[in-house]
Amino acid sequence: MSSTADIWYRRLESSVPWLPYIMLVLSTLAATLIDGRTAPEPTLALSAVTLVWLIALKDRPRLAPVYVAGLLVLCAALTTRSPLYGFFVFIGYLSVDHLPGWWKAPPIVVTGVLSGLCQAGGWPLQDYAMPALFPALAVVNVVIASTMFAVSMRIEEREREQGVMQERQRAAREIHDTIAQGLAGVVAQLEAAAHARARGADDEGHLHAATQLARESLAEARRSVRAITPHELEQARLPEAIEKVTTSWSQTNHVQAQFTTTGTPRPIHPEVEVTLLRAAQEALTNVARHARASRVGLTLSYMEDVVTLDVRDDGIGFDADTNGYGLTGMRQRVTGVGGELAVESAPGEGTAISASVPAVPA
Structure with missing residues (x-):
């Protein structure tokens, strides 16, 4: 819609x-x-x-x-x-x-x-x-109403079945968004620690970061299975939450990242906020794993009827027609709240991801 x-x-x-x-x-x-x-x-x-x-x-x-x-x-x-x-x-x-x-x-x-x-x-x-028309009119009204009632009951039953399936898909996406993202960060820190050790440098900082990421990912995965609001959104509004995620990611991965907000921030539906937060996290995870970028920019734009999140990097890019599980999950999340996801990329030209969702009031 x-x-x-x-x-x-x-x-x-x-x-x-x-x-x-x-x-x-x-x-x-x-x-x-x-x-x-x-x-x-x-x-x-x-x-x-x-x-x-x-x-x-x-x-x-x-x-x-x-x-x-x-x-x-x-x-x-x-x-x-x-x-x-x-x-x-x-x-x-x-x-x-x-x-x-x-x-x-x-x-x-x-x-x-x-x-x-x-x-x-x-x-x-x-x-x-x-x-004499009364009995006929009564029967016609009852038949039409009963038919509509039976159809609505069937629709409700299908919606319940779809709800179960959607909940399973949500759980799968949450597990990916938390565990997979966290593991990607842990692996990156362990690889950095191994390189530091090979050069004879101190690897304690990378090991500490890997341990902290593992603990945070485990806690967030438990919260996700219980369908609780991510802790970032419990502690701050959406712009502040994405900015905090961006800053933490930049410090962990040693890549310059800048976050900008345009328009007037306002509370929107919690499910929509979670979608945008997860999109930002997934996009940053993909940059850390694949892009080899030196700079990343995130822009959260509040407009009259929609809110958009744009993520751009100057990395190596990829074939935009190729969708991994991360992009697939991100697209499912965005379309699940009535939004659209656009991906622009080409080898050697960086990547731009734009998630646009309805500005449903909180």
Whole structure:
């Protein structure tokens, strides 16, 4: 999903909680101003009771059965005042989210029957409304609603299955991002220690760095398996976390690295922040292992709808059409949050990696 479409989807999703109130007000106005079959005072009183019920119980998942049962009773009472409350009765379909499994079916059937009643002219049935249509309309509404319910249940089941698979993939990526990155640093320090020993120089600093990296990698791997926020993001905001990672990497690998932030930093969704942090770590790990670079630059850019991370190095480059596990995992992470990953490189010309993700608010 593109970032623009994702933003509009989030805006539409954020408006859903207000829909019951909007439909109740519109239905009440229509019933009192257009439908003159009943006195407006009892209709307004019943609408007020319904409004209080919505405000008091709508957002209490533990009381969902009570809320849904009471709402359907009120909907049935409202349909006796005016069939124009059929617009509000539709809310019955949206009220079952917090009910478990097949307990959603009875309220959906009742809502379908009430919708058919409103479409047939309301209760009591009027001669001009052809009351014989009520059973047919009720059946049609119930069949359509039940079909949609069955489809939604199947979609939820598939989403659960996909969630299990995604969690396994997440664990695999986390293991790679922590253990593999850490081991790469340990190996680099051990190789540096071996070279220092061969020259007769002191190797204690490299050995200490290797030990520290191994301990940090083990601790981070344990945290990753438990799906806890990386400790860098627990202690600082995203720009500070990436800057700290960059500085530590530069000191460990003795390569000049510079981090820059553009735009106005702001809190974004934790999953998106973790994605960008892991992308920075993976990119730096690849530079240390393969690039033979003398300089690396990281830029975190905050724009209106997206946040981008650009990593450039002056190393030996590679064929951009070749994807190792590191780049594959990075791309899966970025696309998993609705972003895009671009890689530009060629032998002898350095490498540029750009991760662009939606700026989903925290």
